[in-house]
Amino acid sequence: MTEGHELGRLQVNGHAQPEVLDEVHTELEQLWETTSEVSMRDRMRFEMGLMEIVGNVVEHAYRLDQGSAARVLSVSVTVTDTEVRGVLADNGLPVEVDLGDVTLPDPEAESGRGLAMALASLDHLEHARIAGCNRWTLVCERSAP
């Protein structure tokens, strides 16, 4: 459940294809304009975590579903006076995620940093399989102004 008094929100629904990344990013920038009291540091933290998880969903959609347009993604972000919360749901194949086992790869690795970055930037990150959907919950607790 969202904590605190709601100040703004966004909702994006679309296919889990690379184009959705810019769509979500643009919507998020517009949301920051209407919730200017969120500190720059909190914006950067949430933005990094959200875009890594959206990227992760899109990447898995391509790898597991062969780029099928059937995988549909919904992204909602809510800003309150105490937190910024994102919920992502997609109808793709179940993803096995063990967030307790995520570490940064070797410095020379060209991939595999996304989840570690999301975990480091957010205060709370959770993945669950609910009613046939992969569901991610992301929370950034807002720092004092």
Place this chain on the structure above:
Amino acid sequence: MMELDVRTDERGIGVVVPRGRLNMVSARSLRDALDTLVNDGTHRIVVDLAETTFMDSSGLGALIAGLKTARQAGGDLRIARPTPAVTTVFELTNLDKVLRPRESAEAAFDD
């Protein structure tokens, strides 16, 4: 949504300027541009990040790939003027030691 400027300066150093968001979509263009520079004989490259408003793990991966390719060819890849958002990504992943930010594209290869 990213624009990519690529040029080679009078010293033969490749200067790459990504403008906008460096994400999963645009990282591919950056990776290709860095590959092309090295294959065409430009082995010293500086990526000027002053106008890169956002970078995700894919963008980071493209820089690491470019660094490895340049070094294998006997050169190097350096970064200059990262924005605060991009600096945070380097620090969070401990890659600020591998890709130490330089104060300007012009001076990136002075040492």
